[in-house]
Amino acid sequence: MAKGDPGGTTRGRRAAPRSRKSAAGDPELVQLLTPEGERIESVTGPDGNEYRVDFTDEEYRGLYRDLVLVRKLDAEATALQRQGELGIWASLLGQEAAQVGSGRALRTQDMAFPTYREHGVLYCRGIDPIMPLGLFRGVDQGGWDPNEFKFNMYTIVIGAQTLHATGYAMGITMDGKTGTDDGEAVIAYFGDGATSQGDVNEAFVWAGVFNAPMVFFCQNNQYAISEPLERQTRIPLYQRAAGFGFPGIRVDGNDVLATYAVTRTALDNARHGQGPSLIEAYTYRMGAHTTSDDPTRYRIASEVEAWQAKDPIARVRAFLEKQQIADADFFAEVDEQARRESVHLRERVLAMPNPEPVTMFDHVYPNGSPLLDEQRAQFSRYMESFEGSAH
Numbered sequence: 001m002a003k004g005d006p007g008g009t010t011r012g013r014r015a016a017p018r019s020r021k022s023a024a025g026d027p028e029l030v031q032l033l034t035p036e037g038e039r040i041e042s043v044t045g046p047d048g049n050e051y052r053v054d055f056t057d058e059e060y061r062g063l064y065r066d067l068v069l070v071r072k073l074d075a076e077a078t079a080l081q082r083q084g085e086l087g088i089w090a091s092l093l094g095q096e097a098a099q100v101g102s103g104r105a106l107r108t109q110d111m112a113f114p115t116y117r118e119h120g121v122l123y124c125r126g127i128d129p130i131m132p133l134g135l136f137r138g139v140d141q142g143g144w145d146p147n148e149f150k151f152n153m154y155t156i157v158i159g160a161q162t163l164h165a166t167g168y169a170m171g172i173t174m175d176g177k178t179g180t181d182d183g184e185a186v187i188a189y190f191g192d193g194a195t196s197q198g199d200v201n202e203a204f205v206w207a208g209v210f211n212a213p214m215v216f217f218c219q220n221n222q223y224a225i226s227e228p229l230e231r232q233t234r235i236p237l238y239q240r241a242a243g244f245g246f247p248g249i250r251v252d253g254n255d256v257l258a259t260y261a262v263t264r265t266a267l268d269n270a271r272h273g274q275g276p277s278l279i280e281a282y283t284y285r286m287g288a289h290t291t292s293d294d295p296t297r298y299r300i301a302s303e304v305e306a307w308q309a310k311d312p313i314a315r316v317r318a319f320l321e322k323q324q325i326a327d328a329d330f331f332a333e334v335d336e337q338a339r340r341e342s343v344h345l346r347e348r349v350l351a352m353p354n355p356e357p358v359t360m361f362d363h364v365y366p367n368g369s370p371l372l373d374e375q376r377a378q379f380s381r382y383m384e385s386f387e388g389s390a391h
Contacts, residue, residue, distance in 0.1 A: 028045070028046045028236075028238075028249070028250055029250050029251065029252055029282060030043050030045050030051050030249065030250070030251045030252065030258045030261070030262055031043065031251075031252040031255050031258050032051065032052070032053065032255055032257040032258040032261060033252075033255045033256070033257045033258065033315055033316070033319055034315065035254070035309060035310045035311075035314075035315050036315070036318060037314075037315050037316070037317070037318025037319040037320075037321070037322055038319075038322075039257075039319060039323075043258070045249055045262070046249065047247050047249060049265055051258065051261040051262055051265065052261060053257050053260060053261050055257075057325045060316075060319075060320060060325055060326075061320065061325060061326055061330065063100065063101075063104070063256050063257075063260075063316060064313070064316045064317065064320060064326070064334065065334050065337070066100045066104070066120075066123070066124065067096045067097065067100055067256065067312060067313045067316060068313060068334050068335070068338050069123070069334075069337065069338050069341060070092070070096050070099070070100060070119065070120040070123050071092075071093065071096050071313065071338075072338035072339070072341070072342045073119070073123070073129050073338075073341060073342055073345055074091055074092050074093060074119055074120075075091075075093070075342070076342040076345050076346055077089045077091075077119075077133060077136075077345075078091050078093075078287070078291065079346075080133070080346060080349055081136070081291045082291065085137065085349055085350065086133065086136045086137050086291075086349075087136055087137065087138050088136055088290050088291055088292060089136055089290065089291045090116050090117045090289070090290045090291075091117075091285075091287040091288065091290075091291075092117050092118075092119050092120055093285070093286040093287040094221070094254075094283060094284050094285055094286030094287070094307065094311075094312070095117070095120070095219055095221060095253065095281075095283050095284075095285065095312075096120055096256075096312050096313060097253060097254050097255055097256035097259055097283070097312030097313075097316075098120075098219050098253035098254070098259055098281040098283050098312075099118055099119070099120025099121045099124075099219075100120050100121075100123075100124060100256055100259075101255070101256040101257070101258070101259025101260040101263065102121065102187065102189075102217055102259055102260070102263040102279075102281070103118075103120055103121035103123070103124030103125065104124050104260055105259075105260045105261075105263035105264040105267060106121075106124070106125070106150075106187065106263075106267065107185075107267065107271075108150070109150070109182070109183075109184045110150060110184060110185045110186065110187065110267060110271075111150045111151075111152070111165075111168060111184065111185075111186045111187075112125065112150065112151045112152065112186075112187050112188075112189070113152045113155070113161040113162070113164055113165035113168070113186065113187070113188045113189065114151065114152065114154055114155065114161065114189050115154070115155055115158075115161065115189055115190060115191065115194075116154045116155065116156050117191075117219075118154075118189050119132060121151070121189065122151060125149045125150065125151040126149060127144050127149050127151060128144075129341075129345060130345060130348050130349070131143050131144045132154060133345070133349050134352060135154060137349065137352060139352050139353070139354065139355055140355075141153070141363075142154060152164065152165075158190075158191075158193065158194050158197055158199075159190055159194040159197035159198075159199040159200040159203075160199050161188055161189070161190070162188045162190055162194075162199055162200045162203035162204075162216065163199050163202060163203045163206075164188075165186050165187070165188035165203070165214055166186075166188070166203040166206045166207045166212055166214060167206075168186055169185075169186040169207065169212035169213050169214035169270075169276075170206070170210050170212050172184045172185075172186065172212075172213055173210070173211070173212065173213060173273075178213045178270075178271055178272065178273045179271075179272060179273045180271075180272070181271075181272075183213070183271035183272060183273075184213065184271060185213045185214065185215065185267040185268075185270040185271040186212070186213060186214040186215070186270070187214065187215045187217050187263070187267065188203070188214060188215070188216055188217065189217050189219065190216070190217070190218055190219070191218065191219055191220070191221060191224065192218060192219070192220040192221065192222070192223075192224055192229055192232055192233075192237060193223075193224020193225065193227065193232060194218075194224075195218060195232060195233065195237055195240065196224070196232055200216075203216070204216070204240075204241070204244040204246075204276075204278075205244060207244075207246070207275075207276040208244040208245040208246050208275070208276060209245075211273070211275040211276070212270075212275065212276050213270040213271055213273065213275070213276070214270055214276045215263065215266045215267055215270055215276065215277055215278075215279060216241075216276065216277070216278045216279065217263065217279050217281065218237055218238075218278065218279065218280045218281065219253060219281050219283055220237055220253065220280050220281060220282050220283065221253075221283050221284055221285035222283075222284050222285065223285055223289065223295075223298075223299070225289045225293060226289075226293075226295075226297070226298040228298075228299075236250060236280065237250075237278075237280045238250040238278055238279070238280035240278065241277065241278035246275055246276045246277055246278065247277045247278070248277065248278035248279075248280065249262060249266075249277070249278070249279055249280070250279075250280040250282055251279060251280070251281055251282065252281075252282060253281030253282050253283030254282075254283050254284070254310045254311070254312040254315070255312070255315070256312060256316060259281060262279055263279060266279055283312075284307040284310070286304065286307065286308070317331065357379070357383060358376060358379060358380055358383065361375065361376040361379070
């Protein structure tokens with residue numbers, strides 16, 4: 001686990017504070033680690049904030065471990081779906097830095113509202129990675145306690161979680177839980193395609209008007225399923241925040257260090273009563289939208305190869321090697337841990353019991369209801385009607 005604070009000094013290559021240009025030529029992208037693994041000491045963002053991190057060597061190694069483990073577990077889930085063991089899977093391949101960086105930036109008291117792809121944030125919140133696989137295998141509804149882990153259930157409806165998050169954040173303000181270092185903040189995850197949804201724009205309105213203590217975290221992976229970014233917006237997504245009355249910033253979503261620094265700053269501003277903000281994590285979805293998608297039908301191989309050169313894990317490894325923070329034994333140990341955990345995950349998925357269909361009524365209400373009991377009885381009679389038949 002990586003902790004740290006986005007202030008103070010850090011080891012590694014030092015350079016004058018600056019901003020980096022994105023692939024789209026935007027000069028406002030915050031980057032602290034280049035694709036070649038070169039460290040940038042600090043960057044002054046368009047908001048005037050100076051972004052930097054101060055990690056120990058162990059914390060740098062911890063971030064690398066997080067990235068590798070999350071990718072390996074995600075790859076195992078994809079393989080399980082291809083072998084018929086999961087109904088569907090939404091891979092995070094290529095977006096590990098955006099998720100681990102923001103996930104580690106969350107403080108214990110902060111609440112996260114995910115989509116259906118935030119497996120890396122889920123991992124950072126200490127939730128057993130088997131939990132979402134039960135959902136996608138169809139044996140349960142997810143299973144973790146959102147209050148215990150401060151991580152809401154996966155939301156399949158595009159953008160709906162932003163309204164849930166905004167309401168939760170408004171409640172935090174009403175409860176007087178902002179204004180101090182121990183105050184609470186909320187983060188809502190969504191993709192670039194979701195910015196075209198009414199729910200997201202309504203959440204922007206409410207959060208801005210009521211100064212809600214929350215961070216809107218948009219993982220711009222360049223595609224809304226098959227629709228490219230230029231079909232979603234005519235301006236950079238982070239600039240949309242200005243129209244709703246709060247700040248926006250674009251960060252290199254393949255840079256785990258910059259993502260951490262920008263997210264921690266935004267969350268701390270929110271918890272101190274400075275209202276909402278929008279982070280656009282500029283990244284790329286290396287795989288399919290879900291296992292039901294074929295990305296070769298709408299994007300070319302050279303585009304994918306160009307983004308592979310910006311791989312979030314490769315750049316951290318390059319940095320660790322250049323700074324002699326990690327050696328071959330460390331990388332081999334991480335790879336072996338990832339292999340063991342992925343094998344264990346597979347074994348646990350295959351051992352999941354297949355619930356009886358009637359059990360879908362068990363947890364609709366905590367104490368049941370007469371109407372639910374009637375529905376259960378009707379469904380049971382329906383299922384019994386097939387006994388002894390060829391159906």
